[in-house]
Amino acid sequence: MVLESEQLHLDFISLITNNPKYLDKCIVKSYMLNAPYNRYFDILKSNYEKYGIVDGIILEEEFGNLYQDCIYNGVAIDINDAFQSYQRKILSEYKDKQITELIHRWSLKLIDSEMLVNNINKIETLNISTIRDLTAEDIMNSLTKKDKRLNFSKFLVLLDTLKLEKHDLMTVAGGTGSGKSSMALNFMEDLSMNYPCLYFNMEMSEDQLNERLIAIHAKEDLKKLDRFNEMDDLFKKDIEFRAKNLTRDRHIKIVTGSQSLENITSIIANHEQNEHFIVFVDHVGLINVQGARNANERITTVYQSLRKLSLDYNCTIISLCQLNRESVKQDPRPTLSALKDSSEAEQSSSKVCFIYEKDNQYCFEIAKNRNGINGTFKMKYNKQQQIMEIFSSKKDVRQ
Numbered sequence: 122m123v124l125e126s127e128q129l130h131l132d133f134i135s136l137i138t139n140n141p142k143y144l145d146k147c148i149v150k151s152y153m154l155n156a157p158y159n160r161y162f163d164i165l166k167s168n169y170e171k172y173g174i175v176d177g178i179i180l181e182e183e184f185g186n187l188y189q190d191c192i193y194n195g196v197a198i199d200i201n202d203a204f205q206s207y208q209r210k211i212l213s214e215y216k217d218k219q220i221t222e223l224i225h226r227w228s229l230k231l232i233d234s235e236m237l238v239n240n241i242n243k244i245e246t247l248n249i250s251t252i253r254d255l256t257a258e259d260i261m262n263s264l265t266k267k268d269k270r271l272n273f274s275k276f277l278v279l280l281d282t283l284k285l286e287k288h289d290l291m292t293v294a295g296g297t298g299s300g301k302s303s304m305a306l307n308f309m310e311d312l313s314m315n316y317p318c319l320y321f322n323m324e325m326s327e328d329q330l331n332e333r334l335i336a337i338h339a340k341e342d343l344k345k346l347d348r349f350n351e352m353d354d355l356f357k358k359d360i361e362f363r364a365k366n367l368t369r370d371r372h373i374k375i376v377t378g379s380q381s382l383e384n385i386t387s388i389i390a391n392h393e394q395n396e397h398f399i400v401f402v403d404h405v406g407l408i409n410v411q412g413a414r415n416a417n418e419r420i421t422t423v424y425q426s427l428r429k430l431s432l433d434y435n436c437t438i439i440s441l442c443q444l445n446r447e448s449v450k451q452d453p454r455p456t457l458s459a460l461k462d463s464s465e466a467e468q469s470s471s472k473v474c475f476i477y478e479k480d481n482q483y484c485f486e487i488a489k490n491r492n493g494i495n496g497t498f499k500m501k502y503n504k505q506q507q508i509m510e511i512f513s514s515k516k517d518v519r520q
Contacts, residue, residue, distance in 0.1 A: 125391075126214060130158040133207040134165070135194035138180075141169045143204050153215040161187060199395075206394045209434065212247055213390030219244050220383050224411050237412040245426065271399075271437060275311045278513045283472065284493035287397050290424075290431045292466050294442040294455065295476035300483070300502055300509065301441045303333065304476055305401045307509045308439060309373065310337050317372040317398040319436075321385060323407040327377045333507045339363040342505040381409045382426055394435045402427065404441035405466070421465040428469040442466055444475075453479045457488055476500070485511050 134154075137143055144166055151159040151166075161184055168176050180188040220241055227237040263269075271285045285291060295301045302324055309318050322330050332346050339360055345352065349360070376388060385408065389400060402408070405423050406416075413419035424440075431438045444459045455475045460466040467473055473489040483500040487493070499512040 126155065129207065129210055129214070130154050131190065131194060132203075133211060134158050134161055135191040136200065136204055136207065137162070137165065138175060138188070138191040140200055140204075141165070141175045143200075144169050147208070149208050149211050153211055157184065157187065161191075202395060209394070210391055213387055216244050216247060217383055217387050220411075227412065234412055234414065238414075238418075241412060245429070271312065272315050273311055274314050276308070276511055278498065278511050282494045282496060282498075283474075283487055283490065285437065285472065286492065287435075287437055288431050289471045289491075290428050290438045290440065290469060291472040291474065292440050292442050292460070292470040293474050293476065294444050294460055294466070296444045296453075296455075299444075299476045299478070300504075301443075301476060302403055303337075303502070303504075303507045304485075304509055305403055305439060305441055306330070306333055306337055306507065309399070309401055310334065310367075312399050313371040313373050317374075317393070317396055318401065319374045319389070319392060319398060320376065320401040320403065321380055321388075322375055322377045322403055323380055324403050325377075327375065330375065330377070335360065335364055335367065336505075336507045338367045340506055340508065343507065344505065379407070379409065381411065382423055383411070386426065386430060389430050389434055389436060392434070392436070396435070398436050400430075400436050400438045402438065402440040404443060406443045424465040424469040440466075440470075453477050455486075455488075483509075485509075 133149065137147070147166075149162075151162045153159075154162055161180070164183060165175060165180060168174075168179060177188060177192075223232070223237055223240050223244075226232050227234070232240075269286050270280070271287065273279055273285075279285065293301055293304055295304075305320075309320060312318060320330075325333070332343060335341070336343050336346055341360065345356070346360070349357065374392075385402070392398060405420060405427075408419075408423050410419045410422050413422060427438050427440060430436070442460055444455050455477055457467045457473060458464075460473070467489060470489065471491040472487065472493070475484075475486040475488055477484055477486070483502045484497055485500045486497040487495050489495070501508075501510040501512070503509075
């Protein structure tokens with residue numbers, strides 16, 4: 122991790138050295154950088170502000186080989202994208218360090234819980250914002266842009282109804298055992314054909330997730346996969362072929378185990394930003410938030426942070442949320458008020474969908490849709506193969 126940090130800081134000051142005009146819109150401060158890059162940055166910036174150029178002689182006299190490394194460590198990719206990506210990663214790294222230090226001081230009782238939460242909230246407000254003049258060309262590009270909507274390959278009915286777009290935060294909610302994780306895995310098996318995917322798995326073991334995912338992809342029963350070693354060679358070779366097919370042309374990353382909000386933020390911030398990626402969070406109720414005094418405060422903080430992440434980074438986030446048990450007992454048809462522990466799930470999400478069973482019929486309901494259509498769809502759920510299908514005809518189960 123230390124080596125990654127050093128390379129990141131070197132790449133950043135190399136870009137600035139070769140393209141000093143970016144100093145005018147630089148959010149990163151020298152105190153966010155490791156030594157000796159912090160001093161290098163200060164001198165470079167001061168020199169540029171005074172004279173409008175980078176004085177290589179001064180930098181080489183002061184830093185020797187570091188200046189030469191910066192000159193020859195060119196950025197081959199799009200400079201503007203690289204600049205924004207480096208800034209985001211450095212800012213995220215700095216925020217992680219500051220939050221870790223605050224938690225350490227809190228654990229030593231040097232600060233109280235209220236001060237911890239307030240300071241963390243202040244740190245979380247540090248973000249990279251893009252400021253630009255609005256032009257007619259920008260407006261027309263937004264209207265004609267063809268790739269802003271995510272491309273499902275199997276859930277085709279959702280293309281013109283759900284209309285999931287880049288940078289959306291979508292919540293998929295359901296009661297215990299309703300199939301939330303299965304729905305997320307079905308979405309990932311579909312969307313990973315077109316986008317890199319990052320799955321935060323806090324519900325299952327790694328083996329359970331792998332079995333469910335290959336069951337969906339291979340359309341095989343979990344009972345057979347559980348007895349894999351007892352099956353014949355033909356079955357084993359077929360599953361191996363399908364496993365290779367699933368992973369060969371797709372980029373799927375799995376993060377298994379308990380997660381803090383800080384760790385999730387860091388992983389998303391450090392993910393490759395050049396290509397839009399899909400993040401799955403399974404599920405929000407299991408995310409640890411240091412300093413949160415109750416469940417409502419914890420979930421509120423999680424959803425506010427997830428919304429910021431979906432806007433600040435090149436990703437769409439699909440979060441899973443547990444429905445309030447009492448509301449599910451009263452009526453299997455959920456409402457937005459049933460979202461557990463916080464109304465922030467509804468407020469922060471651009472889309473909210475429910476999975477539930479009513480009158481022996483599984484349903485997928487789009488309950489909130491900021492830029493699409495609300496509606497309830499019949500759904501088939503094959504639990505043995507973990508496969509979910511959403512039918513094209515809407516059914517109004519609220520009647």
